[in-house]
Every structure is written in C-alpha cells, then in structure tokens.
Amino acid sequence: MTKRKVLLLDGNSLAYRAFFALPLLTNDQGVHTNAVYGFAMMLQKILEEEKPTHMLVAWDAGKTTFRHETFKEYKGGRQKTPPELSEQFPYLRKMLDAYQIRQYELESYEADDIIGTLSREAGKDGAETVVISGDKDLTQLASGDVTVFITRKGITDIERYTPEHVMEKYGLSPEQIIDMKGLMGDSSDNIPGVPGVGEKTAIKLLKQFGTVEGVYEGLDQVSGKKLKEKLEENEELAKMSKQLATINTASPVEVKIDDLSYGGPDKDEIVKIFQELNFKTLLEKVDAPVAATEPLEDFECPVVSAAPVSLLTDGVAIHLELAGEQYHTAEILGLALSDGEETVFIPAGDVKADERLCSWLSDESNAKWCTDSKAALAALTRLGVEAEGIGFDLLLAAYIANPSVSLTDTASIAREFGWTGIPTDESVYGKGARKAIPDETAVAAHAGRKAFAVSKLRAVAEDKLKANEQDGLYRELELPLASILGKMEAIGVKADRDTLLGIGEDLSGKLEAIEREIHEIAGETFNINSTKQLGSVLFEKLGLPAVKKTKTGYSTAADVLEKLEGRHEIIRHILDYRQLGKLNSTYIEGLLKEIHPDGKIHTYYQQALTQTGRLSSTNPNLQNIPVRIEEGRKIRKAFVPSEPGWMMFAADYSQIELRVLAHMSGDERLIEAFREGADIHTRTASDVFHVAPDEVTSDMRRAAKAVNFGIVYGISDYGLSQSLNISRKEAGEFIDRYLASFPGVKAYMDNGVAEARKTGYVTTMLNRRRYLPDITSSNFNLRSFAERTAMNTPIQGTAADIIKKAMIMMDDRLEKENLQARMLLQVHDELIFECPEEEIAVLEKVVPEVMESALELNVPLKVESASGPTWYDTK
DNA sequence: TTTGTCACG
DNA sequence: ACGTACGTGACAAAC
Numbered sequence: 082m083t084k085r086k087v088l089l090l091d092g093n094s095l096a097y098r099a100f101f102a103l104p105l106l107t108n109d110q111g112v113h114t115n116a117v118y119g120f121a122m123m124l125q126k127i128l129e130e131e132k133p134t135h136m137l138v139a140w141d142a143g144k145t146t147f148r149h150e151t152f153k154e155y156k157g158g159r160q161k162t163p164p165e166l167s168e169q170f171p172y173l174r175k176m177l178d179a180y181q182i183r184q185y186e187l188e189s190y191e192a193d194d195i196i197g198t199l200s201r202e203a204g205k206d207g208a209e210t211v212v213i214s215g216d217k218d219l220t221q222l223a224s225g226d227v228t229v230f231i232t233r234k235g236i237t238d239i240e241r242y243t244p245e246h247v248m249e250k251y252g253l254s255p256e257q258i259i260d261m262k263g264l265m266g267d268s269s270d271n272i273p274g275v276p277g278v279g280e281k282t283a284i285k286l287l288k289q290f291g292t293v294e295g296v297y298e299g300l301d302q303v304s305g306k307k308l309k310e311k312l313e314e315n316e317e318l319a320k321m322s323k324q325l326a327t328i329n330t331a332s333p334v335e336v337k338i339d340d341l342s343y344g345g346p347d348k349d350e351i352v353k354i355f356q357e358l359n360f361k362t363l364l365e366k367v368d369a370p371v372a373a374t375e376p377l378e379d380f381e382c383p384v385v386s387a388a389p390v391s392l393l394t395d396g397v398a399i400h401l402e403l404a405g406e407q408y409h410t411a412e413i414l415g416l417a418l419s420d421g422e423e424t425v426f427i428p429a430g431d432v433k434a435d436e437r438l439c440s441w442l443s444d445e446s447n448a449k450w451c452t453d454s455k456a457a458l459a460a461l462t463r464l465g466v467e468a469e470g471i472g473f474d475l476l477l478a479a480y481i482a483n484p485s486v487s488l489t490d491t492a493s494i495a496r497e498f499g500w501t502g503i504p505t506d507e508s509v510y511g512k513g514a515r516k517a518i519p520d521e522t523a524v525a526a527h528a529g530r531k532a533f534a535v536s537k538l539r540a541v542a543e544d545k546l547k548a549n550e551q552d553g554l555y556r557e558l559e560l561p562l563a564s565i566l567g568k569m570e571a572i573g574v575k576a577d578r579d580t581l582l583g584i585g586e587d588l589s590g591k592l593e594a595i596e597r598e599i600h601e602i603a604g605e606t607f608n609i610n611s612t613k614q615l616g617s618v619l620f621e622k623l624g625l626p627a628v629k630k631t632k633t634g635y636s637t638a639a640d641v642l643e644k645l646e647g648r649h650e651i652i653r654h655i656l657d658y659r660q661l662g663k664l665n666s667t668y669i670e671g672l673l674k675e676i677h678p679d680g681k682i683h684t685y686y687q688q689a690l691t692q693t694g695r696l697s698s699t700n701p702n703l704q705n706i707p708v709r710i711e712e713g714r715k716i717r718k719a720f721v722p723s724e725p726g727w728m729m730f731a732a733d734y735s736q737i738e739l740r741v742l743a744h745m746s747g748d749e750r751l752i753e754a755f756r757e758g759a760d761i762h763t764r765t766a767s768d769v770f771h772v773a774p775d776e777v778t779s780d781m782r783r784a785a786k787a788v789n790f791g792i793v794y795g796i797s798d799y800g801l802s803q804s805l806n807i808s809r810k811e812a813g814e815f816i817d818r819y820l821a822s823f824p825g826v827k828a829y830m831d832n833g834v835a836e837a838r839k840t841g842y843v844t845t846m847l848n849r850r851r852y853l854p855d856i857t858s859s860n861f862n863l864r865s866f867a868e869r870t871a872m873n874t875p876i877q878g879t880a881a882d883i884i885k886k887a888m889i890m891m892d893d894r895l896e897k898e899n900l901q902a903r904m905l906l907q908v909h910d911e912l913i914f915e916c917p918e919e920e921i922a923v924l925e926k927v928v929p930e931v932m933e934s935a936l937e938l939n940v941p942l943k944v945e946s947a948s949g950p951t952w953y954d955t956k
Numbered sequence: 957t958t959t960g961t962c963a964c965g
Numbered sequence: 966a967c968g969t970a971c972g973t974g975a976c977a978a979a980c
Contacts, residue, residue: 610961612960631959631960633960636960636961637960638962639961663962664963667962702963704965705964707964733965738965880965908964908965
C-alpha cells in the first residue's frame with residue numbers, strides 16, 4: 082500500500098502572504114483577487130509536487146484564544162486586516178471547497194494548534210506530513226515525519242524545513258525554536274521575550290544551555306554581566322513568552338486524519354470559480370494533464386552481475402551512477418537499466434564482462450534514454466564501452482523547456498516534469514564533510530530510481546517540447562551537440578607545463594618586486610589581496626578619497642582605483658599587482674593543477690546551464706584564458722598541438738551579435754552596412770555624429786563601439802556613461818541619436834519588450850526560450866533588468882544557436898573530408914582546432930565556409946581564421 | 957559559504 | 966526616485 086501523505090495548510094498565514102506578495106489584482110467585477118490567486122498558484126504547485134493523499138486547511142477562529150488567558154496583550158497592536166483582503170476570504174473558502182479540501186477551525190485555538198495536533202496524530206499513524214505556512218514559528222513542528230514548508234519572498238517559492246535544515250539554519254533543534262522565541266520574543270505576535278535579547282544572543286544561549294529553563298538553571302555561567310542582569314530581571318517574562326510561542330499539539334481537535342482524505346478537485350466547480358475570478362493562466366493549468374508520479378515506496382532494484390535480456394531492447398533508460406560530478410575522474414559505481422517495469426543495477430566492474438550488454442550499448446538501432454548523455458557516454462568510455470544510439474536526454478529536454486531552473490541532479494530535473502518520486506543526490510550521499518558513498522543496495526536503489534524516472538518521463542518531456550515547437554532545437558541541435566562536446570572534452574587540449582612554469586617564475590619575480598614597492602610606499606606590510614586591509618591603507622592611512630563603497634567597506638575595484646591613479650603613485654602599483662596576481666593564481670597555478678597525466682587539460686562544458694543558450698566551461702574554465710592584455714595573452718603559448726608536426730587553428734565570427742541584431746530587427750541601415758562590408762563601428766559613428774565615414778575620429782569610433790555594445794546588452798544611459806566615463810546625460814543623448822539613426826533597431830527593442838510582457842518569455846531564432854516573469858514586476862529594478870534581458874537574450878541566444886549549429890556541421894564535415902583535424906574548444910564565437918600542418922590550407926577554406934553557412938541571415942556572416950604553432954599564434 | 961575582484965565573449 | 970550595462974567561472978579573504 083502507498084504510504085499516506087498528509088498536507089496541513091495554515092490558511093490565514095498563507096492568505097496574508099499571498100496578499101502582500103502580489104499586486105492588487107481585481108476581476109472584471111472589481112473584486113480584489115490577489116490573495117485567492119496567490120493561494121491557488123501555491124496550491125496548484127504543491128498538489129503537483131507533493132501528491133498528497135490527505136489534506137486540511139486550518140483557519141484561526143475568533144479573536145481570543147487560550148493564549149489570551151496567559152497574556153491579554155497577545156497579538157495586541159496588530160494592524161487591522163485590510164478590507165481588500167477581508168473581502169477575499171469568502172472566495173478562498175469557496176475555492177477550497179471546489180478543490181474538495183477539508184477546512185477546519187476551532188473556537189479559541191489558532192490554526193497552528195490544529196496543525197500541530199494533527200501533525201502529531203499523523204506521525205503516530207506512520208504517515209508522512211507536510212505543514213505549509215508563511216509563519217516561521219511552525220518550524221518547531223519539524224520532525225522525522227514532518228517537513229515544514231515556509232513560503233519565501235513570493236508565494237510559490239518555498240523553503241523546506243526538516244530538523245536538519247532547522248539545525249543548519251539556526252544551529253538549533255525544532256523544539257528549541259520555541260525556546261528561542263521565548264528569549265527573543267516576537268513583535269508580530271506581541272510576545273515580549275527578554276528585552277535586549279535578539280536572535281543572535283538567544284541562539285548562543287540555547288547552544289550552551291539547551292532550553293529556557295536550562296538558561297535559568299545555569300544562570301551563573303552566563304557570560305556578560307549586563308546579559309545576566311537582563312535575564313534575571315525577566316525570568317517570568319521569558320517563561321511566559323515560551324509558553325505563548327509553544328504550539329499546542331494536544332488541542333481538542335474533532336477531526337481525524339482519516340476524515341481528511343483528498344481525492345482531487347471538483348473540476349467543474351474549479352473552472353466555475355476560476356472563471357468568476359478571471360484566473361486565465363490557472364484555468365489552463367487545471368485542464369493540462371500532469372505527469373503521473375508512481376509511488377516508489379516498494380521500488381525494487383536488484384543488483385545483478387549481468388543485464389537481463391528483457392531489458393536489452395529498443396527504448397530503455399540507462400543511468401550511470403558516479404561518485405561525483407567530475408565524470409572524467411569520479412569513481413564509477415555502476416549502471417542502472419529500467420524499462421519502467423523492471424529495473425536492475427550492474428556494478429561498474431561487471432559491465433565490461435557482460436558482452437550482451439556491451440553490444441546492446443554500442444548498437445545504434447537500440448535507443449538508450451538517459452539524463453546527461455554527455456556524462457553517461459564519458460563514463461561508459463572509461464569502462465571501455467563506446468555507446469551509440471542515445472535517443473533521449475532528460476537533462477537537455479528540461480533545459481530546453483526552461484533554462485531558468487537549476488538542474489543539479491536527476492531529482493531536480495524530474496521535478497520539472499512533475500515527478501517527485503526520487504531523492505536528491507545530496508540526501509543519498511550527504512554533503513560537505515559528511516559526504517560518503519552508502520552501501521551498494523542504497524546506491525543501486527538510487528541509480529535505479531533515476532533510470533526508472535527517465536523511462537517514465539520521456540514521453541511527458543517530448544510532448545512538452547513538441548507543444549512549444551522546441552522539438553527541433555532539442556533533437557537536431559542540443560542532443561547531437563552533446564556527443565560532440567563529449568568528444569572535445571575527451572580529446573582535451575595539450576598544455577605545456579614548462580611554458581606555464583616559465584611564465585609563472587617571471588610573474589612571481591615581478592610580484593615580489595611590486596609587493597616590496599607597495600609596502601615601502603605605504604610604510605607598512607599588509608596583504609594587498611585583502612580588500613579590507615587595502616581599503617584601510619588607501620582611504621584611511623593615505624587619505625585618498627573613497628569614491629564608491631561596497632556593503633562591507635570601501636570598494637577597491639579597478640574602475641575605482643583608475644579614477645585615483647593621478648593622485649598617488651601607489652595606485653599604479655596596486656593595479657599591476659592585481660593584474661599579475663590574477664594571472665599567476667588563476668592561470669598559472671590554476672591551470673597547472675588541471676593538467677592530467679596525459680599532458681592535457683580536459684574541461685567540462687556545461688550544456689544545460691546558461692540562461693541564454695551559451696555553453697559554459699568549468700574545471701578549468703577554458704573560455705576565459707587571457708587575451709586582451711599582452712602579458713596575459715602569453716598564457717596561450719602554453720596551449721599547443723598534441724601531436725608532433727601539428728598546428729593550432731582558430732576561427733571566429735566577426736561581429737556576430739550585431740549581425741544577428743541586423744537580421745532580427747530588419748533595420749535597413751544596419752543591414753546595408755553589413756552587406757557593404759563596412760567597419761561597423763565607424764559606420765555607426767558616422768551615422769550618429771552625422772559626419773562622413775572618413776571624418777570619424779578615433780574617439781568617435783570608440784564611443785560608437787561602446788554604444789553598439791550597449792545596444793546588444795539592452796542599453797541604459799547609466800551603463801553607457803560608466804563604460805565611456807561620460808555623464809549620464811551625454812550617454813542618454815548618444816543613445817537617442819543612435820536610435821534615431823537606426824529606427825528599425827528601436828522598433829525591434831520596443832516590440833521585444835512588449836512581446837515578452839504579453840507572453841512572459843522571449844525566443845531565439847531556433848526557438849530557444851527564456852521566461853522573464855519579472856517583466857511585469859512593480860519593482861523598478863527587477864522590471865528594468867527583465868527588459869534589458871528581453872532585448873539581449875534573443876541576440877546572444879541566437880548567436881549561441883548559430884555556433885552550435887556550426888559545430889554540428891563542422892564535426893560532420895571533418896569526417897566527410899577524412900580530415901585528421903580535431904575540434905578542441907569553443908569560446909562563444911570562436912572554434913579552436915588542432916590539425917596536421919598539411920591540413921591547414923583545407924581548414925582555412927572549409928571552417929569559414931561551414932561557420933558562415935550555419936544559418937542564413939539577411940546579412941552575411943563573416944569568419945576570420947588564423948593558425949600557428951600555439952594558441953597564442955592564432956591571431 | 958559568501959563577498960569582492962577580475963579573466964573571457 | 967529607483968541603481969544597472971548581457972552572459973559566464975575561479976580565486977583569495979573573511980565570515
């Protein structure tokens with residue numbers, strides 16, 4: 082039988098939360114609806130995620146409770162409930178009736194007490210309980226069987242308090258939350274506490290003494306004379322406050338858990354009330370099918386040494402379980418297989434020996450489904466199996482469906498498609514110092530659940546992608562790209578240790594000299610890398626003016642220091658020290674640590690991370706190797722071909738983002754400029770300043786270049802003024818003149834923002850999506866950010882689409898032309914290869930040809946290439 | 957772990 | 966009046 086899952090909701094608290102979190106919405110009758118709407122959104126999400134078997138919404142009843150007998154000012158001084166909220170309670174009740182959720186209130190008790198009592202009863206029955214409230218006080222109810230969900234910021238954003246989470250957050254057990262309230266009080270409930278004791282002191286005391294009573298028994302040992310006096314004077318107050326804060330878990334509640342069974346909403350009634358309140362999005366949601374989560378309580382995943390033949394067929398989920406994220410080196414634990422009925426786990430050591438399994442894995446005609454195919458293929462390669470025929474990748478599907486969710490493990494990915502039946506990696510392996518691999522049965526069960534979920538979710542995910550017309554993006558772009566990136570990671574790029582060491586020695590020498598110089602000028606030795614110490618030397622000892630502050634002290638960032646450069650010689654040295662220090666620690670020492678025994682660096686490309694569709698590179702990041710300053714650029718001399726007689730070859734798109742902008746906006750002037758092959762910054766300057774192209778000065782060109790950048794980023798006058806070091810007014814004038822010169826661009830930006838406001842998302846040319854919920858926010862900052870993002874993401878994202886497509890075509894082309902050349906790296910708008918010297922001539926023709934034809938725009942794409950013995954020389 | 961800083965496109 | 970250019974990752978210091 083399925084384990085029971087009881088959801089207990091704190092009605093009043095959630096209604097208040099929803100009311101204050103959302104703007105004042107009304108229906109066409111003028112009735113305020115924001116609290117009902119927020120409540121419904123939250124309810125919908127919780128129902129999907131938690132799949133409860135039993136539910137109850139508890140309400141506060143009446144004005145006075147048993148707590149008022151102890152303290153008549155309890156909850157005194159509270160603001161009256163706003164009438165805009167009061168009028169919503171009848172609708173809330175009606176809506177909950179339509180959901181067929183039991184509601185309950187009890188004279189002279191609060192909702193907390195009802196919930197506390199029922200949660201204990203449910204625990205006795207062996208049920209799993211979730212308590213949901215906007216009030217942190219309820220975290221005292223957390224226990225082995227009870228998780229407390231507290232809404233954060235908005236209304237659907239939830240923080241989950243298990244006893245472990247309470248401990249993490251406060252360093253206290255859930256029961257001690259009551260003691261904490263007793264000591265510190267609670268102004269919202271008018272609970273006094275001990276005057277002068279806040280959260281910090283309360284926690285400190287409780288860590289030492291355990292409880293309020295313990296504090297008074299050990300009063301002699303309390304450190305601090307003042308504190309001791311305060312505690313002594315207010316003993317009664319503290320004890321009464323604790324009593325007030327304690328949730329009564331033995332209230333005379335008349336309903337039993339069995340009375341709460343939840344069988345889903347009355348759809349017709351729900352539709353009626355949503356229509357009455359004009360809840361459009363919610364109406365769509367109630368009709369939408371939800372992925373079924375099958376109970377995984379009785380889940381079985383035997384550990385076997387060979388795969389059953391029944392599972393070696395077309396359309397089976399595989400999952401490689403690894404003891405860490407870095408799949409090039411992490412221990413491989415084993416392989417789980419699941420067809421949604423039967424699930425097994427094969428320990429890593431037995432995989433290679435199972436010949437039938439291996440030939441199934443390398444048989445392209447048998448589709449394998451998985452999460453993170455790139456990692457799975459890499460792990461299988463390490464086990465000696467070259468797998469083929471990946472038919473589905475849950476990670477990529479989830480990322481395409483919505484890039485904004487953090488897809489850290491299969492549990493979080495599956496949750497995106499409504500599946501909550503698998504535990505997180507963290508809950509199985511632990512985290513930080515307590516991280517460990519559990520016994521094989523537990524690993525098998527965990528890996529098995531993941532494979533099982535993939536098997537069940539494939540159809541749901543693919544349907545969703547098809548519904549949003551993203552199937553092509555997923556199947557033809559991201560899925561094949563995953564294998565190509567995997568290949569690039571596995572090949573790696575050779576790094577010459579001696580070159581790095583040589584540059585490192587040079588840097589260390591210079592750093593020492595500069596450090597001595599700085600200390601001498603300052604008249605003291607201090608840690609230049611410490612912003613705190615540096616700030617006190619510059620702005621206190623030397624008396625330089627502090628232009629900008631951070632929330633922890635003075636800002637010493639480069640742009641701030643540059644403004645002070647004329648005022649003191651020490652500044653130049655500090656800027657130099659910073660620059661060289663960065664090179665040494667990140668690029669010399671950092672990269673040396675990443676060279677594998679094969680002499681190569683194997684980065685990891687994150688394919689499901691960025692909000693725009695770009696890749697990112699980690700461990701190490703090979704997308705930010707210095708280039709702008711010569712001293713740093715020399716690092717690139719260490720990146721060399723891996724075979725004797727080979728060369729490095731690099732090709733980059735010229736102005737890809739502005740070309741994309743020209744295409745997407747259809748602006749005639751911009752299109753014309755690119756078709757004529759003009760220098761785009763000079764042409765922009767000529768248009769903006771109304772001078773002939775040959776009269777454009779270098780300053781004008783520089784300003785135009787900054788404006789072009791600004792346009793791509795979603796321009797703001799402030800941003801431009803910072804980058805050009807001019808006044809905000811002047812920057813604003815530049816922008817106006819630009820937009821007047823390129824009216825198509827202005828129209829495109831305005832339309833993009835309007836469209837995003839209407840649909841809630843923006844798209845790229847290949848239909849990549851980014852949702853921008855903040856675009857309708859009443860918070861200026863959030864809204865402005867979303868608006869700039871709405872302008873930037875289609876451009877940056879389309880550029881990412883283009884190079885990804887080029888990579889797929891390139892991989893194909895290298896094979897077709899029988900070239901030995903290997904694609905090694907991608908740096909957003911450039912591709913880096915290594916190849917035999919005699920292939921350079923071919924690459925010089927083929928690579929630009931492929932990259933330029935990746936996607937047809939109404940302006941040409943232009944690619945520049947270069948080759949040389951090291952990456953440094955490809956310029 | 958979070959913050960400030962700085963490397964890249 | 967708001968406080969920002971867009972997208973990333975790594976390191977050192979300080980908590």
